Amino acid sequence: xxxxxxxxxxxxxxxxxxxxxxxxxxxxxxxxxxxxxxxxxxxxxxxxxxxxxxxxxxxxxxxxxxxxxxxxxxxxxxxxxxxxxxxxxxxxxxxxxxxxxxxxxxxxxxxxxxxxxxxxxxxxxxxxxxxxxxxxxxxxxxxxxxxxxxxxxxxxxxxxxxxxxxxxxxxxxxxxxxxxxxxxxxxxxxxxxxxxxxxxxxxxxxxxxxxxxxxxxxxxxxxxxxxxxxxxxxxxxxxxxxxxxxxxxxxxxxxxxxxxxxxxxxxxxxxxxxxxxxxxxxxxxxxxxxxxxxxxxxxxxxxxxxxxxxxxxxxxxxxxxxxxxxxxxxxxxxxxx
Numbered sequence: 030x031x032x033x034x035x036x037x038x039x040x041x042x043x044x045x046x047x048x049x050x051x052x053x054x055x056x057x058x059x060x061x062x063x064x065x066x067x068x069x070x071x072x073x074x075x076x077x078x079x080x081x082x083x084x085x086x087x088x089x090x091x092x093x094x095x096x097x098x099x100x101x102x103x104x105x106x107x108x109x110x111x112x113x114x115x116x117x118x119x120x121x122x123x124x125x126x127x128x129x130x131x132x133x134x135x136x137x138x139x140x141x142x143x144x145x146x147x148x149x150x151x152x153x154x155x156x157x158x159x160x161x162x163x164x165x166x167x168x169x170x171x172x173x174x175x176x177x178x179x180x181x182x183x184x185x186x187x188x189x190x191x192x193x194x195x196x197x198x199x200x201x202x203x204x205x206x207x208x209x210x211x212x213x214x215x216x217x218x219x220x221x222x223x224x225x226x227x228x229x230x231x232x233x234x235x236x237x238x239x240x241x242x243x244x245x246x247x248x249x250x251x252x253x254x255x256x257x258x259x260x261x262x263x264x265x266x267x268x269x270x271x272x273x274x275x276x277x278x279x280x281x282x283x284x285x286x287x288x289x290x291x292x293x294x295x296x297x298x299x300x301x302x303x304x305x306x307x308x309x310x311x312x313x314x315x316x317x318x319x320x321x322x323x324x325x326x327x328x329x330x331x332x333x334x335x336x337x338x339x340x341x342x343x344x345x346x347x348x349x350x351x352x353x354x355x356x357x358x359x360x361x362x363x364x365x366x
Contacts, residue, residue, distance in 0.1 A: 032076075033075075034075075037075050041069035042065075043066060047066060089147055091121045091122070091123050091145060091146050092149070092332070092335055093122070093123040094122055094123070094125070095125040095127055095137045095150070095151045095152065096124075096125075101252075103277065103307060104126075104152070106308070107152075107324050107327065108122070111150060114325075114333075115332050117332075118332065123146060127153070127154075129154035131157070131160070134154070134156040138153075138160065138164060147169070148171070148339060149168055150171045150173060150335065151171070151173065154220075161182065169334075171184075173185050173186070175189050175220065175224055179347075185331055185334070185351075185352060186349075186350075186352070187351065187352050189221050189224035189225050189228065190224050192320045192322075193224070193304075193320075194229075195320065195356050196228075196302045196304070197228065197229050197232035200274065200302060201238065203363075205271045205272035207244065207269070208233065209246065209268070209270035209273045210225075210273075210276075211256060211259040211263075212226075212259070212275055212277065213226055213276075222276050225274075225276060229274055243266070244263075244270060246260075252279050254283055255280055256275060256279060256282060256283025256287075257287045258283075259283075260273070260287040260288060264287070271299060272299060272302070272362075273301045274302050275303050275304065278305045278306070279303075279307070279309075281302070281303030281310070282309065282313065282317065284301060285315060300318075300362040301317065302319065302320070302361070302362060303319040304319060304320045305320070305321075310359070311359070315360045316360045316361065317360075318357065318358050318359045318361045318362040319356075319357050320354055321356070322353075323352045323355075326352045326353060327352045
């Protein structure tokens with residue numbers, strides 16, 4: 030049978046309250062008493078009943094993370110970071126994916142799983158501010174990503190314009206002047222694709238380098254084949270860039286494949302920079318220079334925001350929280366050393 034607090038207390042010869050203080054890391058326990066209780070815990074194999082602990086606080090101990098696509102490595106890595114951050118606070122994470130569809134995002138945000146979760150972290154693509162202003166569910170909500178909302182919920186993102194400018198500046202510093210942008214979109218102006226395009230334009234303008242529309246290639250999705258098609262479209266149109274800034278790593282990887290097939294060497298003929306710092310980019314034949322968002326910080330901030338809402342104190346929502354990023358320089362712009 031599973032050992033209880035009472036069993037541990039009897040084995041250690043102390044009160045149940047003392048065992049509880051040790052288990053909950055109460056600071057005012059003497060080292061000798063802590064060691065005595067911990068020895069009994071180890072001997073009996075005691076594990077706290079987290080479900081009961083959460084239920085005593087009126088919680089389920091579960092938070093949900095809803096992302097557009099779990100098959101996308103960026104969201105898979107982000108989910109892992111959220112799970113790690115939640116585990117530190119003894120919460121379990123329920124994963125969901127919305128396929129980036131507004132109907133699904135509305136359904137998730139309106140609390141169709143409200144009875145089983147204590148809070149929701151949502152990374153939307155199509156959700157609009159009016160969908161959230163009419164939200165009846167009182168489950169705490171945190172928003173991720175670059176959609177801009179004037180709503181009373183914390184929103185966590187990186188500065189996409191600054192990140193894109195950092196990537197383009199790196200290419201300019203390497204002597205590149207015909208820098209293509211792969212990953213433009215024709216829909217909502219608040220999408221990260223547009224923000225990264227704004228950064229591309231701003232950095233080129235500041236450097237006095239032309240930014241013709243012929244160097245901007247729209248994509249229909251965010252995967253490797255989208256990058257391959259975009260790169261092929263650019264080359265087939267007779268446009269020969271000396272560098273590529275891609276919306277994400279997957280598009281960059283697809284583009285590099287086409288460059289290889291066309292006999293163009295990365296980075297000597299065409300330098301390439303991606304975005305997201307996926308593990309895949311570190312293990313290709315040519316490793317990928319990329320913008321690396323701090324996924325761990327995004328996850329920690331999101332979980333901390335939910336815990337802040339669950340604390341029972343009156344706390345204002347609607348904060349804009351910015352996570353850091355850095356440029357990771359690899360072979361696709363530097364070559365092999």
